[in-house]
Amino acid sequence: MLLLGTLGALVALSSPVVAIPTSKASIVQKISNAPQGWTKHDAKVDKTSSMMESFAYQVVANCSQIATPGNELYGKHLSKEEADKFLAPKPExxxxxxxxxxGAGLGDRAEVDGSGDNILVRASVADVEKLxxxxxxxxVAQDSGEVIMRTLQYSLPDNLKQHIDVVQPTTYFGVKSTRLTQISLRNNETPSNQTSCERSNPxxxxxxxxxxxAKAYSNGRMGIAGFIGQFASKSDLATFMSKEATQNNTDQSFSCVSVNDGGCPxxxxxxxxxxxxxxxxxxxxxxxxVFYSTGGSPPTNGSVPDNEPYLDFLNYLLGLSDEDLPNTISISYGDVEYTVPNDxxxxxCDxxxxxxxxxxxxxxxxxxxGxxxxxxxxxxxxxxPAACPWVTTVGGTDGTGPEKAWSGSGSGFSEIFAQPxxxxxxxxxxxxNDLTHQGQNPYFNSSGRAYPDVSALxxxxxxxxxxxxxxxMGTSASAPVFASIxxxxxxxxxxxxxxxxGFLNPWLYSSAASALTDITDGSNRGCGNxxxxxxQAVQGWDPVTGLALHDEPKKSFTTRLRMNVTYSTTTAALHAGVELEMFLDGGGSGFWTTGFSIYDL
Known part of the structure; x- marks a missing residue:
């Protein structure tokens, strides 16, 4: 996907036709080898190349102001019309x-979508290689046999780099497999009406x-993301609700939307x-x-996806009307960051x-x-995307008397995104106060975006x-629980x-922090050599449980969060070492299911 940038356009707006002079091409993205688990394959495969837009840094700054309690723009979200106008690529x-x-002979193969943001180019291998x-x-993925077309490097004309942010599919290998440990399923479970936490039921x-x-509420919309052939069953939901529902909502279901031919079987x-x-x-x-079933992960039998799943999913959501857009999205999928090209x-993340x-x-x-x-x-x-500074990342806890850090809870510091x-x-x-690592060491980037932000059982x-x-068990359970709350x-x-x-983090780290109970026991596991x-989980925020999530006796979590609204001043951190400082009004901001293990109850 060629991603059109809106920053630094050098072509005069008054020109009715833009002539592109001959320009030297230089490497934009290069990786030395395919990620672990992928090897070259000699099959003949067709491919699709597509391109899409990006938006100006002023938009990112605006996002931070809208999300920061105490700022005059707090809560003044953009409508679709405003977002399309404000965030659109420059015409030039x-x-x-x-x-x-x-000029490359591909003009008749380029399609611009209705918003003007996205340009899809369908071309032969030879044409794209030349371009x-x-x-x-x-x-080929060694574990699954999936075959995809990729390159280890590509170049663009120097005079187009200010217009193009990303080209995909190129060096991003995407999904290898789901990381699920299957067990034999049991049909003899009896309905549970227990209220103890021997099981983490509703x-x-x-x-x-x-x-x-929430039985008084029927407004708003909860969104659940589905990728890599993960489909949700309404009949299984009905069985689950008949056994586990606690709020008289046993007759409730969900709607399924197919994105990019994701399907709803x-x-x-x-x-x-x-x-x-x-x-x-x-x-x-x-x-x-709403369950959004998004296709586009690398399939088998040698075919190639038209789009990368995240971009397709995100652009679908951004194309929805204000009435159809969900208020909350839960995503339980991810990549190892170093396998994802920075662009x-x-x-x-933008x-x-x-x-x-x-x-x-x-x-x-x-x-x-861990x-x-x-x-x-x-x-x-x-x-x-757990390390993206524009999402709220949910870690995991274990036990209820009291909760402690779960050993598998994913955590870390981004190598791509600066600490917001x-x-x-x-x-x-x-x-x-990090006694284990003395605050800095070769294991992690202490100036990177840190996660998780919060955690739940x-x-x-x-x-x-x-x-x-x-x-x-897994943070794949923690995320939809926290998102649903x-x-x-x-x-x-x-x-x-x-x-x-809207975007939660400036609120969570300031106004809502006092509504979250600290988890101070437990740790997550190390890896490799x-x-x-x-x-370690310690007093205050830590990279195992974040700000955590627990209840104070006799006080509703949602009530406490609504009550804890204060003012703060913030700066808006951009990606990878770029930071835009703002002085705000107010007092005083391989793609896999992140998974789980499955076990007998």
Whole structure:
């Protein structure tokens, strides 16, 4: 995807036709080898190349102001019309790239979408190789046999670099496989009406977090993301609700939307998709739930996806009307950050910021491998998009008496994104007292975006798949639970004539911090040849549980969050070492299911 940038356009707006002079081409993106698990394959494969837009840094600054309590713009989210106008690529950028494609003989193969943001180019391997000065090869995933076309480097004309941010598919390898551990399913589970947390069922969660009933709310919309062939079953949901529902909402279901031919079959339910939809439905009651089934992950049999899943999903959401846009999105999928090209990660993160500007709260699971699986080069493995500064990342806890850090809770410091100002004071306090790593060492980038932001219970979740009840654990459970509670707050605000929360983090790190109970016990595990070097849960924020989530006796979590609104001053941190400082009004901001293990209850 060629991503048109809106910054620094050099072509005069008054020119009716932009002539693109001959320009030297230089390398834009280069990787030395395919990511671990991929090898070259000699199959003949067709491919598709597509391109899309980006937006100016002023938009990112605006997103931060809208999300910061105390700022005069707080809560004044952009409508679709305002966002399309304010965030659109400059006309000269679109025209420059179209002229370039025309000069390469590909002008008649380029399609611009209705918003003007996206340009899709369909071309042969030879044509794209010539256009990008690249060499494409088929690569096969060693564990699954999936075949995709990718290149290890590509180039662009120097005079187009100010117009183009990202080209995909190029060096991003995307999904290898789901990371699920299957067990035999059991059909003899009996319905549970227990309220203890021996199992993390809806009754337990309601008692633990005191979020109360949402049966009075039917406004707003809860969104659940589905990728890589994970499909949700309405019949399994009905079985789950008949056993586990606690709020008289046993007749509630969800709607499924197919994005990029993702499909909505009922006969092939996935553990991840069922987990997400079952707990979102149980917590949000009558609030509409939408499962977005997005295609585009690398398929088998040698074919190649038209689009990368995240960009396709995010642009679909941003194309929705204000009435159809969800208030909250739960995402339980991710990549190891070092396998994701910086420009691609930055583009996706910018689109998450754009969703925040439109009033959407995005919550993403932090992963289930502690600080990483193999930790090549002796460095912790961070996850994307968990490390994006424009999403709220949810880690995991274990136990209820009291909760402690779950050993699998994903955590880390981004190597791509600079530490945003909304968390800098909090994270720096942790760094100053980090006895394990002395605040800095070769294992992690102490100046990077740190995660998780919050956490919730991650273990002993009963779910229903193909009619059988079995148990799962992981931050794939924590994320939809926390997201669903946020949707309760969003629906409450909408019912009272207020705007939804939108991007949460400036609020969470300031106004809402006192509504979150600190988790101070436990740790997550190390990895590879640095197995003893994980993170410890300590007083205050830490890179295992973040700000955590727990309840104070006799006080509703949602009520406490609504009550804790104060003013703060913030700066808006941009990606990878670029920071724009603002002085605000106010007093005083390989793609996999992040997964789970499955076990017998």
């Amino acid at each position: 950028s679109v025209q420059a790239v179209q002229e370039w494609l025309k 990008l000065h690249a060499e494409y090869d088929p690569f 009754s337990c969660l309601s008692d633990l977090y005191s979020y109360g009933s 009922e006969d092939n339910p996935g553990v991840e998709a069922n987990l997400d939809t079952q707990y979102a439905r149980a917590i949000t009651e009558k609030i509409p739930n 691609y990660a930055t583009k996706c 689109l998450f910021a754009k969703l925040g500007a439109r009033g959407v709260s995005v919550l993403i699971s932090s992963g289930d491998s 600080v990483g699986n193999s930790c090549p080069g002796g460095k912790f493995e961070t996850a994307f 100002s909304y968390q800098s004071d909090t994270v720096n306090k942790w760094l100053e 991650a273990t002993k979740y009963p779910i229903v798949v193909n009619g059988a009840t079995n148990g799962v 946020i949707q309760l707050i969003n629906s409450d605000r909408l019912s009272n004539g207020k705007t939804p929360l 640095i197995g003893g070097q994980g993170f």
